[in-house]
Amino acid sequence: MNGSDVRIERVSKSFGSFTALDDVSLTINRGEFFSLLGPSGCGKTTLLRIIGGFEEPTDGRVFLDEADVVPIPPNRRHVNTVFQNYALFPHLSVSENIAFPLRLKRTPEADVRRRVGDYLSLVRLNDHAHKRPSQLSGGQKQRVAIARALINEPRVLLLDEPLSALDAKLRQQLLIELDAIHDQVGITFIYVTHDQQEALSVSDRVAVMNDGRVLQVGRPFEIYEAPADGFVAGFIGETNSVDATVVAVNGEMVTLDTAHLGRVLVTDDDPPAVGEQVLFTVRPEKLRVTKELPSQISDTTNRIEGVIDEPIYLGFQSKFYVRLGEGFIVKVFKQHAKYLDEGPEIKWKDKVWVFWSADDGYIVQSGR
Amino acid sequence: MMATSSSPADSLAPPSGRPAGGRGARPRGGSKATGGLYVAPIALWITGFFVAPMLIIIAYSFMARGLYGGVEPRFSLAAYRALINPIFARVTLTTIWISVASTVLTIALALPAAYYMARSGNAKLLLLVIVPFWTNFLIRIYAWIAILGNNGFLNDLLMTLGVTTDFVQFLYNRNAVITVLVYTYLPYAILPLYSTIDRFDFTLLEAARDLGATHLQSLARVLLPGIKTGIFTAVLFTFIPTFGAYAVPQLIGGQDSYMLGNIIARELTITRNWPLSSAISVVIMLITTAGLMVYLYLNRPRKRA
Numbered sequence: 001m002n003g004s005d006v007r008i009e010r011v012s013k014s015f016g017s018f019t020a021l022d023d024v025s026l027t028i029n030r031g032e033f034f035s036l037l038g039p040s041g042c043g044k045t046t047l048l049r050i051i052g053g054f055e056e057p058t059d060g061r062v063f064l065d066e067a068d069v070v071p072i073p074p075n076r077r078h079v080n081t082v083f084q085n086y087a088l089f090p091h092l093s094v095s096e097n098i099a100f101p102l103r104l105k106r107t108p109e110a111d112v113r114r115r116v117g118d119y120l121s122l123v124r125l126n127d128h129a130h131k132r133p134s135q136l137s138g139g140q141k142q143r144v145a146i147a148r149a150l151i152n153e154p155r156v157l158l159l160d161e162p163l164s165a166l167d168a169k170l171r172q173q174l175l176i177e178l179d180a181i182h183d184q185v186g187i188t189f190i191y192v193t194h195d196q197q198e199a200l201s202v203s204d205r206v207a208v209m210n211d212g213r214v215l216q217v218g219r220p221f222e223i224y225e226a227p228a229d230g231f232v233a234g235f236i237g238e239t240n241s242v243d244a245t246v247v248a249v250n251g252e253m254v255t256l257d258t259a260h261l262g263r264v265l266v267t268d269d270d271p272p273a274v275g276e277q278v279l280f281t282v283r284p285e286k287l288r289v290t291k292e293l294p295s296q297i298s299d300t301t302n303r304i305e306g307v308i309d310e311p312i313y314l315g316f317q318s319k320f321y322v323r324l325g326e327g328f329i330v331k332v333f334k335q336h337a338k339y340l341d342e343g344p345e346i347k348w349k350d351k352v353w354v355f356w357s358a359d360d361g362y363i364v365q366s367g368r
Numbered sequence: 369m370m371a372t373s374s375s376p377a378d379s380l381a382p383p384s385g386r387p388a389g390g391r392g393a394r395p396r397g398g399s400k401a402t403g404g405l406y407v408a409p410i411a412l413w414i415t416g417f418f419v420a421p422m423l424i425i426i427a428y429s430f431m432a433r434g435l436y437g438g439v440e441p442r443f444s445l446a447a448y449r450a451l452i453n454p455i456f457a458r459v460t461l462t463t464i465w466i467s468v469a470s471t472v473l474t475i476a477l478a479l480p481a482a483y484y485m486a487r488s489g490n491a492k493l494l495l496l497v498i499v500p501f502w503t504n505f506l507i508r509i510y511a512w513i514a515i516l517g518n519n520g521f522l523n524d525l526l527m528t529l530g531v532t533t534d535f536v537q538f539l540y541n542r543n544a545v546i547t548v549l550v551y552t553y554l555p556y557a558i559l560p561l562y563s564t565i566d567r568f569d570f571t572l573l574e575a576a577r578d579l580g581a582t583h584l585q586s587l588a589r590v591l592l593p594g595i596k597t598g599i600f601t602a603v604l605f606t607f608i609p610t611f612g613a614y615a616v617p618q619l620i621g622g623q624d625s626y627m628l629g630n631i632i633a634r635e636l637t638i639t640r641n642w643p644l645s646s647a648i649s650v651v652i653m654l655i656t657t658a659g660l661m662v663y664l665y666l667n668r669p670r671k672r673a
C-alpha cells in the first residue's frame with residue numbers, strides 16, 4: 001500500500017451566510033500521520049468531509065497526488081473514512097462489515113475470506129468475526145470501523161475523532177494501536193481531534209484550527225514550545241500568558257514590561273523591536289515554586305513573590321495556583337520525580353517564590 | 369418519624385416469597401407479574417372483539433345453512449364443499465392478483481415519498497398524508513368516480529385538450545380497483561415507512577458511499593435492510609386490507625375485479641348462506657396468514673451472510 005499526498009488549496013466553505021472554513025491551505029505529505037486539532041465547531045469535520053467527498057468546497061481545490069478530486073464522488077476517491085460514530089452496518093456481522101467494500105466489487109469468495117481474515121488479525125478481532133456490531137464494545141466497534149476503512153487499501157485514511165466515545169484508558173491504548181497500524185500500512189492518516197494530548201502524542205505534524213482557519217502547522221514540539229499566537233498557546237496545554245511591552249533588547253535577551261509579572265527576561269532568537277506590544281507566555285511545568293529562594297540563582301532567572309491560593313496534589317505531580325500581589329493567578333506544575341526530595345511541603349497560604357529561566361519563557365509576536 | 373413510616377419500597381414488596389429486587393432474583397421476575405395487570409384490559413378487549421368473533425366465524429363455517437340466513441347448529445362440510453368450484457378459484461386468484469399488485473405499487477410509491485419526507489425534516493408533510501382521513505372513505509371513493517367516470521373530470525380534460533374524441537372507460541375494471549386501492553392504502557404504508565426511515569442513521573449511507581457504493585447500491589444494501597421492519601409493517605397494512613377489500617371493487621370494479629370480499633357480501637345478504645360466507649372468511653384468514661408466514665420466512669434473520 002502507498003499513501004498519497006493531499007494538498008488543500010485555499011478552500012473555503014460556507015453554509016448559507018455562515019463561513020465554516022475560511023481560506024484553508026494545507027499540504028499533507030505522503031504517509032504522514034497528520035492531525036487536525038481545534039475546538040468544537042472550528043470546521044475540522046467539514047474539512048474532512050471535503051477531503052472525503054461528502055461536501056463540496058464553496059471555493060478552492062483539493063488535490064490527491066496532484067489530481068483535483070473535487071468533482072470525484074466519494075465512492076471513487078482512494079480515500080476512506082472512520083466515522084465519529086463508527087457507522088457500522090447494524091444488519092451485517094463484523095466480518096461482513098469488513099467485507100462490504102469487497103462485496104461491492106464482487107471479489108471472489110476465497111479472496112474475500114483471506115483478506116477479511118488479514119484485516120481481522122490486524123485489528124485483533126478474529127474471535128468476534130460473527131458478532132453483530134450491537135454485541136461489541138466501543139473499542140471493538142472502533143477497530144471494526146478501522147479494518148473496514150482499510151480493506152479497500154485507500155491511499156488516505158480519514159479519522160474523525162475516532163476515540164472520542166471511549167474512556168481515557170482505552171483511548172490511550174487504541175491510540176498506540178492506531179499508531180502501530182499506521183506504521184504497518186504506511187498510508188497517509190488525517191486524524192481529527194479536539195484533544196491536544198492525542199494530537200501531540202502520535203502525530204508527525206499537527207494543524208491547529210480555530211473559527212474555520214488554520215492558525216499553525218507544525219511538529220508537535222513546535223506547536224507546544226513555539227505557539228504561533230495566543231490562541232495556540234492557550235489551546236495546546238496549559239500556559240500562563242500576559243500582555244507585555246518590549247523595553248530593551250540585548251542580543252537574544254529581551255526585557256519585557258509585563259502586565260502582571262513585572263519585569264521579565266526572556267530569550268528569543270528573532271527578537272522583537274523595542275516598544276513592540278507582544279504576548280509573553282510560559283508553561284506551568286517550566287516554573288518552579290519554593291518557600292525560600294535558592295542561594296545560588298543566576299541573573300537571568302526571573303523571580304516573583306506570591307501566596308499559594310490552591311495546592312492540588314495529583315500523585316505524579318502537584319499543581320499550584322499562586323496568587324500574585326494584584327490578584328493575578330500563576331499556574332505552576334511540579335513533577336514528583338522522587339519521593340520527598342523537594343524540601344518542606346508547600347501548603348495553602350504559604351508565601352512562596354516562583355522562578356524560571358529566561359530560556360523557558362516565550363514571546364508571541366503579533367506580526368509573526 | 370423515620371422509625372414509624374414504612375418506606376414505599378416496603379409497601380410495594382410482595383407479601384411473601386423472594387425479596388423485591390433482591391440479588392439473585394430474576395431481573396424480569398417482578399415486571400412479568402405486574403405486566404399481567406397492564407395487559408389484562410387489552411387482552412380482554414382482543415378476546416371479546418377479535419378472538420370470539422373469529423371463533424364464531426370458524427364455527428359457523430362448519431355448520432349447516434339456515435333457511436332464511438343464520439345457521440342450523442349441526443356439523444356440516446357443505447360450505448367447504450361449495451368452495452370447490454372454478455368460479456371460487458378464479459375469484460381467489462383475482463383477489464390475490466389485485467392485492468399483490470396493489471401492495472407492490474403502494475410500497476413502490478410510499479418508499480420514495482417516506483424517504484423524501486424523512487430527509488426533508490419537514491413535519492408538515494406528515495400532515496398532508498393524514499389529511500385524506502378527514503374525509504369519509506366512501507365519499508373519497510365517489511370522488512374517484514367523479515374523476516374517472518365517463519363524464520368525469522379526467523375524460524372532460526382529455527376531450528377538451530383533444531387527446532381523445534370519445535370518453536375512455538376508466539372505471540369498472542381491474543386497473544381502476546388497483547388505482548383506488550393504492551390511493552386508499554398509501555397513507556397506511558407511508559406512515560410506518562416514514563417512522564422507520566426517520567430513525568435511520570443516514571451516516572450509514574455516507575459510510576457505504578465512502579466504501580465504494582454507488583448511490584443506488586447504498587440504498588439497496590444499507591437503507592433497505594435498515595428499514596426492513598417498516599417495510600414489513602407497510603406490507604401488512606396494505607396487503608391484509610386489500611385482500612379483504614369489499615367497497616372498492618363493489619363501487620369501482622367490474623366483472624374482472626370481483627373479489628372474495630364481494631362474494632362474502634353476496635352470500636351473506638342476498639343468498640343468505642352464512643356458512644359459505646364464513647368459510648370464505650376462513651379461507652381469507654388462511655391465505656393472509658400463509659402470505660405472512662412466507663414473508664416472515666423470506667425475511668428470517670440469517671445466521672451468517
Ligand SMILES: Nc1ncnc2c1ncn2[C@@H]1O[C@H](COP(=O)(O)OP(=O)(O)OP(=O)(O)O)[C@@H](O)[C@H]1O
Pocket residue numbers: 015018020038039040041042043044045046047194
Ligand atoms: N450542513 C451544515 N449546515 C450548516 N452549518 C453547518 C453544517 N455543517 C457544519 N456546520 C457548521 O460549521 C461549523 C463547523 O462544523 P464542524 O462539524 O466542521 O465542526 P468540528 O470542528 O468538527 O466540531 P466538533 O469538534 O464539535 O465535531 C459549525 O459551526 C457547524 O454548525
Ligand SMILES: [Mg+2]
Pocket residue numbers: 044045046160
Ligand atoms: Mg466534528
